[in-house]
Amino acid sequence: MYRYDEFDHQLVAERVAQFRHQVKRRLDGQLTEDQFKPLRLMNGLYLQLHAYMLRVNVPYGVLSAHQLRKLAHIARRYDRDYGHFTTRQNIQYNWISLEDTADILAELAEVEMNAMQSSGNCVRNITADPLAGRARDEIEDPRPWCELIRQYSILNPEFSYLPRKFKIAVTGAPKDRAAVAVHDIGLRMHHDAHGKPGFEVIVGGGQGRTPVIGKTIRDWIEPEEILAYIEAILRVYNLYGRRDNLYKARIKILVNALGLDAFRELVETEYEAMRGQALAVPAAEQERIAAYFQPPAWESGSDLDAELDTLRAADQDFARWFDSNVSAHKAPGYAIVTLSLKATGQEPGDLSADRMDAVADLADRYSLGELRVTHRQNLVFTDVKQSQLQALHRELQALQLATPNIGLLTDMIACPGLDYCALANARSIPVAQDISRHFAAADKLLEIGELSINISGCMNACGHHHVANIGILGVNKKGKEFFQITLGGAADESAALGDRLGPGLPQNELPGAIETLVDKYLELRTSESESFLETYRRVGMTPFKTAVYGDDAARRVA
């Protein structure tokens, strides 16, 4: 992974000192709350319902065991013994006091972490495929480019007061695990005919009140020009994005208002004026950064297919876990293991300080000290020897981190909802907990197969409900909580927004309705390999609507 050199260290130290000074001026009354707010936001500090929340960047989801121990220490010393991993591969602490913040940032700096621009109207943490550099299907490792973009975006003098927040995601694999189509800029790496890498640039995707699937603005950009192209997009957005209405300020609204072609023309004009100049990334810098991401010294070996088959036959728990939580590694003899933070009834994404420490120890022993945070709020061990999978499985079981549900129905994303969030219409965590208890049987989950359920407590869509196979949105009707279901959304390379199933349901009817949908799918699928999403795309809404609301109701709402 990337390591800070003296420049990175100095910049972060200067940033901490600056923020300490800003907090002092705020406490002295030299800064008004209005003036202080964007400054604290750009240091990751939000004011929530009950306390300050601090959001710490995990750059493109890459974390070392050493850093995780520091995160555990911060949870213990400054918060209430836990942290929450987010859909942007970050970690947040929910009970922080303003006076402690500069000290926390200084502690983070010791392990080369920071909270810069994890909030505010600026370029946020760059996110990436959590399996980057390891997945067997990968074309190109996106992490060196993420690091370049990270540095480019940090304290960028021109783009720190954008109309609204700005999110960039990068993937280097055909299977999109970074949801690039629902970001302000999504970058997808490809190879040309000679095997040279380049970027496809997708722009204007997003969720929230106006969900949009991003559009490809350019099929191909040379990697060394990627910063210039990003700057061109940011400049057009900074100049022309709306600033009069918070809900119309994201770049997707600008792209839609101008139309993709007119928007592209503006960007290309800017880009033409800048290409090959100061922002072109010199080969020496590309090499310097790429050197940090060289593969570790994997032991040479071969895949243990036969041995693993024997183990799976002998141990049903292991078999289930292997089938859902273990994925293919580039290096023969190794595997990628996802730790589920979605045990039955748990709050999705939460991890206690003690378990963070335990996970850090396991990462050292089983995964060369490195792990990842996924945008579905789980953790990944990147380099597990296949011969150690069974031992690791036992240790994870003891920590309740081995729930065999990755990519399955109970691997849900849920926003904080009414329990924490001032904007919420409805609860979302308890809804997730209900569903997770209803579908606790592991065999049933595996039978259903790949299926995403995401839950948002209001139309701001922090729970990503638009891009879930089954989305759940909390609404408030006459003072009562109801939940609207959408079907057919996807966040991967086939990204799509869900369609509304019908009128909202009360919370107690939700698990039953989901079961009805799932049973309908099991009845309709042509084979076990046809996923829920594929079946939905083949048969459409009607059979599902009828199943939930009955014939008459389905006709009425159709």
Add this chain to the structure above:
Amino acid sequence: MALIKNHELTPDTYTRIAGDAELPDQGGVLVDLQRWQDDWQSLGRRGSPVGVWLTSDQHPEIIADDLDQIDLVALEFPSFRDGRAYSYARLLRDRYGFSGELRAVGDVLPDQLLYMHRVGFDAFELAGQDPLSDYQTALEEFDVFYQPAADARATALRLRHARG
């Protein structure tokens, strides 16, 4: 309100002219865009410096062809949250080659001064009890810069590779 220019407290030699108000007999004047467009010829004939004040929805491209007759461009921040003028400044310096005074006016606060300086501003209208000290503190807060901008500061990238 104090004016800091080229790192020093400086008396303002420009008189701000509201709309089509009368011009003084001599001395620099700072006019709005409309006045510039209406009167640029007579303003030029006065033989004194001319400044043009642009609000945040006036793209400096409008005056890009006039810049050799303009000594000062003042870019207004109606609120410190409105970041358009950062891009205007970059364009004025890098694209249109403006080398005159580029002044930040409006809601100009210490915490944004370094960014403003980096994108090409060299003059700032600042409130506060000790604007010069605020200014100096703000500009000294960082020594490391990741991205190239319109200033002369060396980027981390350049320094990294310069030391070999």
